[in-house]
Amino acid sequence: MLEETVLIEFNRQIGKDTWLMGFRSADLASLAKPGQFLMIHLDRNTKDPLLRRPFSIHRIQDRNQLMILYKIVGKGTLLLSSLKEDDPISVVGPLGNGFTISGPHERPLLIAGGMGIAPLFFIAQALNKIQKHTIKMFLGFSTSQEVVLVDQLKGLNIDLSLTTEDGSLGIKGLVTDLLDEYLRQELNKKPVIYACGPTLMLKKVAQKAITSNLRCYVSLEGCMACGLGICQGCAVKAGNSKDKPYYYVCQDGPVFSSEMIDWRAI
Amino acid sequence: MVSQPDLSVNIGGLKIKNPVITASGTFGYGNELTPFYDxxxxxxxxxxxxSLKLIPGNPPPRIVETPCGLLNAIGLANIGIEAFIEEKLPSLFKNKTPIITNIYGHAIKxxxxxxxxxxxxxxxxxxxxxxxxxxxxxxGMAFGTDPDTAAMVTDQVVKNTTKxxxxKLTPNVTDISTIARxxxxxGAQAISVTNTFLGMSVDVATRQPKLANIIGGLSGPAIKPMALYLVHKVVANVEIPVIGLGGIMDYQDALEFLLVGASAIQVGTANFINPKAAIEIVNDLTDYCLREKISNINEIIGGLKTNGENHEKIGDKKNK
Structure with a gap:
């Protein structure tokens, strides 16, 4: 874990309200594991927005370039999108536990809703290097204008099923609709699920995985001030622990095995 | 060769090498920021x-950002005093920097x-x-909002320790000087001013409070002017040292508190944003003293220039 001021290499819009930013740091890149995140200080000279913002590490390229993928959802991300090449940002990371990568003979099933694709791209890169089987992915957006990264994912040897809620591209519906159908046929192959996306999507996926007795890792979001385990803002109710009532997304996560979370509280 | 300025201050019998202290709840159990500095x-x-026993804390969401501020309702989540002493304390850095425990209870005993x-x-x-x-x-009324209760709690702690x-006073009172006195x-040897200000934030789209606990405590730069005022007021009303805190982000903020009379300062929310905030304030205060040819930080404390206006204007100094 370290703090480094880096210069932005590029920051460009790639879809509706969706931006891709890259910067170089050999140290951060060498430490980073899929599923980990960074706390980014947008501008040291302003006190509003005040806090750092957490971003999943989206991709590592050329061993020293890190990318984040983000959607403009408020003041902080709007400010982030205004930053230009060579602007400095302070980055703290890599933080959190990251995904546990399955062995070469397991069948990974990646499920991403919207910006949930951010960390799943990184795990897809890693799985692509070691997996013998094709990686299956369900990728969902609300509408075609939001769809990003489809070509890049296909380049990673991924069998991709795309959904949009309004049916403007791919299959009409939700990624969770595809899951039921998929498991009817593939359950006996015991796929290992990696999921990231809206909380309600994760709840559905996790509960399905639990009842189907499948290994499932979900990457959660949490409101956090520090990302370092200090503020204890990012609490999530524990589902399986007697001595630990809450887990902290920044430290115990952001990746949790599905049975660790009390999904009834979500 | 310029000699290093003396930054040491005395907080009610506790001599510390510089006036920069971390605020409770923003520095974990002491070890969390060691990857960034010593x-x-x-x-x-x-x-x-x-607290005496483990407290799980409030349901999420526990924090929300407001303009220049952080509103939190963590619910005083902690592992309990015994677990801290047994599990955390032994692994803490083995040096002479004083460790201060912040304690709270739901009954005086x-x-x-x-x-x-x-x-x-x-x-x-x-x-x-x-x-x-x-x-x-x-x-359920806060101990710190009534002078008699606040005195009773203080008395019970003082009677049971030689340390x-x-x-640490709450700002959510009518007259903080009454509580301070x-x-x-x-028997308190020092006073910390101030804890967080009660606040709320509402999501207009859902018409729900942004915190699950509905209300929370506001910290960060948003509260600094109010915290400074309270320090100013308390300093005018007590003889014991006052530790100032509330929105200190850098050494200039720290200087403001020292100038109004705080003998030391605490760095809180800034630790979340810049993990090196506290140590940068120590270094920047040192540089400031060198630049301004101040050999001892105590020369700054209470050095507010007010053109004849003085502390007594706002307080009713107890000796008067």
Whole structure:
């Protein structure tokens, strides 16, 4: 874990309200594991927005370039999108536990809703290097204008099923609709699920995985001030622990095995 | 060769090498920020508020950002005093930087019991009492909002320890100087001013409060002018040292508090944003003193220039 001021290499819009930013740091890149995140200080000279913002590490390229993928959802991300090449940002990371990568003979099933694709791209890169089987992915957006990264994912040897809620591209519906159908046929192959996306999507996926007795890792979001385990803002109710009532997304996560979370509280 | 300025200050009998202390709840149990710098370079460390038993804390969402501020309702989540002493304290950096435990209870006897326990632990240098929490024996009213109750809590802690006792006041009162004088009379050796300001934030789209707890405590730069005013007011009303805190982000903020009369300062929310905030303030204060040819930081403390207007204007100094 370290703090480094880096210069932005590029920051460009790639879809509706969706931006891709890259910067170089050999140290951060060498430490980073899929599923980990960074706390980014947008501008040291302003006190509003005040806090750092957490971003999943989206991709590592050329061993020293890190990318984040983000959607403009408020003041902080709007400010982030205004930053230009060579602007400095302070980055703290890599933080959190990251995904546990399955062995070469397991069948990974990646499920991403919207910006949930951010960390799943990184795990897809890693799985692509070691997996013998094709990686299956369900990728969902609300509408075609939001769809990003489809070509890049296909380049990673991924069998991709795309959904949009309004049916403007791919299959009409939700990624969770595809899951039921998929498991009817593939359950006996015991796929290992990696999921990231809206909380309600994760709840559905996790509960399905639990009842189907499948290994499932979900990457959660949490409101956090520090990302370092200090503020204890990012609490999530524990589902399986007697001595630990809450887990902290920044430290115990952001990746949790599905049975660790009390999904009834979500 | 220019000699280094003397930054040491005395907080009610506790001598610390510089006036920069970490605020409770923003520095974990003491070790969390060691990847970024050596905490032993700070004046003192105040660890996360401890209670007699483990407290799980509030349901999420526990924090929300507001303009220039952080509103939190963590719910005083902590592992309990025994677990801290047994599991966390032994692994903390083995040096002379004082570790101060912040304690809170829901009944006066809980404060007394914790003070007794801490008395037997050499590595803990002082106790800071949080009196902003609800008193379950008195209908949930915060201990710190009534001078008599605040004095009773202070008295019970002072009676059970020989270590310096610092009382951290809540700003959510009508007249903070009354409370300050009450805890001073009860034997407090220093006072921390101030804890968070009660606040709320509402999501207009859902018409729900943004915190699950509905209300929370506001910290960060948004509260700095109000915190400074309260320090100014308390300094005018007590003889014991005052530790100032509330929105200190850099050394200039720290200087403001020292100038109004704080003998030391605490860095809180800034630790979340810049993990090196506290150590940068130590270094920048040193550079400032060198630049301004100040050989001893005590020359700055209370050095507010007011064109003849003085502290007595706003307070009713107890000796008068």
């Amino acid at each position: 905490p032993s370079l700070l004046g003192a460390i105040i660890v996360k508020g401890l 809980e404060y007394a019991e914790m003070a007794k326990r801490i008395e037997s632990v050499d590595r803990i240098a002082a106790i800071e009492i949080n009196i902003s929490c609800p008193n379950v024996e008195q209908g 310096p006792v610092i009382v 009450a805890v001073e009379s009860a």
